[in-house]
Amino acid sequence: MKFDKPAGENPIDQLKVVSQPHDRIDGPQKTTGTAHYAYEWHEQAPNAAYGYVVGSAIAKGRIAAIETDAAKNAPGVLTVITASNAGALGKGDKNTATLLGGPTIEHYHQAVALVVAETFEQARAAASLVQVTYRRDPGAYSLSDAKPTVKAPPEDTPDKNTGDFEAAFSAAAVTLDATYTTPDQSHMAMEPHASMAVWEGDKVTVWTSNQMIDWCRSDLAKTLKIAPENVRILSPYIGGGFGGKLFLRSDALLAALAARAVKRPVKVMLPRPAIPNNTTHRPATIQHIRIGTDAAGKITAIAHDSWSGNLPGGTPETAVQQTELLYAGANRHTGLRLATLDLPEGNAMRAPGEAPGLMALEIAIDELAEKAGIDPVEFRILNDTQVDPANPERFFSRRQLVECLRTGAEQFGWKDRNPTPGQVQDGRWRVGIGVAAGFRNNLLEKSAARVHLDADGKVTVETDMTDIGTGSYTILAQTAAEMMGVPLEKVAVHLGDSSFPVSAGSGGQWGANTSTAGVYAACIKLREAVAAKLGFDPNQAQFSDGKIISGSRSANIAEAAASGPLSAEDSIEFGDLAKQYQQSTFAGHFVEVGVDSATGEVRVRRMLAVCAAGRILNPKTARSQVIGAMTMGLGAALMEELAVDTRLGYFVNHDMAGYEVPVHADVPEQKVIFLEDTDPISSPMKAKGVGELGLCGVGAAIANAVYNATGVRVRDYPITLDKLL
Ligand code: MOS
Structure with a gap:
């Protein structure tokens, strides 16, 4: 199925099963140890x-x-x-x-x-x-040492320039020119x-x-x-997996x-x-950001350059991606620089590009808002854009960043925040509140699936899609159940086998929208096969309660498989719509921290994410994705760093004793709000991705909260206590 015009009303819109908060259908296998992981196929190979x-x-x-x-x-x-x-x-x-x-x-x-x-x-x-x-x-092992030697961008990622950044920046009423660093990080699945x-x-x-x-x-x-x-x-x-x-x-x-x-x-x-x-890791970055506004606080010039390193033949961390699209501004520049380093291979880790990019950009925005004397929520709203700033003809399919920020501010009690840093004390803790915008593109990849209907009315889905803990099994079952009009219990899902049709896989937060759309396409064909077998017009028929129904006529769909299972296979392919519209997902992240006045220890107290990420296919599994990502963002802000031995060229803390990640006690309260964001441009599912969005912006929201608590602006992650004393 080619998806090249906006989705009209379709069977998914019934939302009898889809968009309901179903438990994971694979949960019992996982919690009882009967789901076999890669090292556990003992019976298949006893010898x-x-x-x-x-x-x-x-x-x-x-x-x-x-x-x-x-x-x-x-x-x-x-x-x-x-x-x-x-x-x-x-x-x-x-x-x-x-x-x-x-x-x-x-x-x-x-x-x-x-x-x-x-x-x-x-x-x-x-x-x-x-x-x-x-x-x-x-060998070369230090990004900061290598940085001055890299002058030109890699051939396939040229600089992007719109208008005249340098002229607009020198003429700006308020300017910020700052450099931020993010360390090498490990997926630690x-x-x-x-x-x-x-x-x-x-x-x-x-x-x-x-x-x-x-x-x-x-x-x-x-x-x-x-x-x-x-x-x-x-x-x-x-x-x-997290990209690893x-x-x-x-x-x-x-x-x-x-x-x-x-x-x-x-x-x-x-x-x-x-x-x-x-294996691979998320490469460290050095990010230089310059932004200028007019006297009213409107961005007139914005530039973001990012340096990262990789082995010969490797690619740069695309940390400037979000800066191309997040805020308005007529004069723009983004550039990537890639140093050759002989460290292990750098590659994708959850939200590659945006995750480290927003850690820098969203501190910069906080700094600039303060310089302009504008509340940081209002500053972001003032500089919102509804079009691609480099190509004003090109609209976002949907863009609710402003609504994310407004809802979050309201829900989090933003109006009670003291804008002057270091003023709020709670016992030995200095308390601060911070905000950041979240942004991650919605990527689209071809995805295929096969569906079967058997004589018991059971529907089986087969695709080589994977479930990396995200809930793929469940949302694919929900999709097939909705399409075929059967209860969730009547659907079996088989994944992760190369003998099944090729899916989009789990990456870049594209998996949920594209793999369910592939199942949608296959189910459309299966519905046609059922209709043909039972003498119904597929365009008139409805599928509900295990039946195919048209006017006063109905039949059990299982009858269509009485003489043998019915099977159908198809894929979703994305056409020009994906080029016509910019498709992205948005969030507002709000965080409250306490910083120990004596030791500088940072404790996160409350976190809220408000997300606009297309139709949410399962609010329960989607929430789990977002709170997991928020937790990962906490790690990125406060703990995670692969320490580089720059003499010998390796990551020193290469285990979980030395590479710190958050535990439950580090995360006392997390709330997630999904805005209604059904998007007919994204696919017949009208969904987008959310698994990476939840991470994008969190680190900066924490950094900004730490600044609000202490008045200390840390621009080098992670924000460990030594940097606050
Ligand atoms: Mo994601 S880093 O594309 O698994």
Whole structure:
């Protein structure tokens, strides 16, 4: 189905099942341990061997010698895989560094060997016997050192200029010129990267933990130099991804290589301390922001430049994305600069671009509002735009930033805030309130699904979509139930299998809207098939209570499958509408903090997010997405930082003891309000994404609250107590 004109009224609009706060249909399996994660497919491979990854102990250079005999002779060891015996490997499209390194080493903890043994413990013990002699090359590991050397933008991300920024900025009545930094961050998904591979002849099946089944299949096939038809990927349950599992990683490749070598199933898990350096991370940024307003506080000039680093061939963190669209202003400049760094690969982490970009921009807006003498909520409203500021012909499909801010201010008690910093005391705590705007684009990707109807009236959905903890199973079931007019209990959903139709996958917060729209498209076809079988006109028929109904005639839809299941498959594809309108999601984030007067310790007291994110398909799972994201934003503001060893080139705190994330006690009160935002431009579902929006802006709202509490403006994240004293 091609989606190229605004959605009219359709069966989803009944909202009998969709938009209802249903519990997760996969909740019972997950809470009883019967949902199998990647490392848990014991019954499928009782004779599995175990692989243990040896990571490089240098960041850049070469392996001069690798001695594996001692490991091979250790108890239980079956083989040791290295680049020299793994056979010729290709390279996937999505990986920057090679997943099995050697002799060239591109980053610290790049896999250089996999020890395969009867048990995990034997593999781990033998891994310590692999002797690698390295020849270390000098590398670049400091973004701030590399920054002055980067003058031009990367070829495929040129600067964007509208009007004359420099002239308008020098003529502005009020100006802000400030630099902000965000650190490298790690996804820290609860479930580590893990895979199990089984070969049958020239076909390999890999149970893994991956957000994007089709990318994984295609990149594994390319790396193994085999046909994609010979690769099957299964990832039905995922314990969090956050962008860290968008791509094929070393666990899946090494499991496949090892299983081929030892001719039996092999499991490979990346232990927690291996993950931050072996896999990807959100790259650190240095962001330079200049904004000028006229005497009335209207932005006349806005510029945002962001520096980040990556391995050769890597991409920049697109931290200026939101600055192109969030506020009005005739004269604009955005630019990305990319330094070559020999740190592990930088890549997408939840809301790549906007998450770190708004951490900087929304402090800058707070600073500028104060300079202009305007309340920060009112300042943002004053500078709202309903069109793409660089292309005024192009409207947002819907844009309720103003409503988000107004509703939030009202609900949070903003009018009682003391605008003068450092004035409100509660015992030993200094108390402050902060606000920030949230923004994340609504991305659209093709998504396909297959649906079946059986003789019991049961509907089964199959798509290679994943559920990374987001609630995909539930909203896809809700969609099929609404479309086919059956109760939710009559729908089964099967996900995360490359033998199913290719979905948009879980990334960029596009999954909910696009994968449900794919199921919508398949269900339209299934409705037609049911109607044809039972002699109804599909354009007149309604589907309700397990029946197809037209006028006074009705029949059980199950009868259509009496002589065998009915199946239909289709996809949603997005046409010109996506180009005609700018599609984005918006939020207002409000935070109250207390800062200990003596120690500088920051405690968040209250958080509120007001979101405009299209039709909300399930308010319960959507709320869970947003409060999870708000919690992640709290981590970004106050705790999270991969500490770089700039001499040796690695992340020092590469485990959960040293890389701090928030716990329940850090988050006393979170409220989420969804505005009515049904958007006929986004898809037949009229939905958008919300999973990343919840993170966008939170960090700055906390930083602004800390400033309001203390009068100390911290521009370098995370806001640890040493920066407040
Ligand atoms: Mo998201 S960072 O595209 O999983």
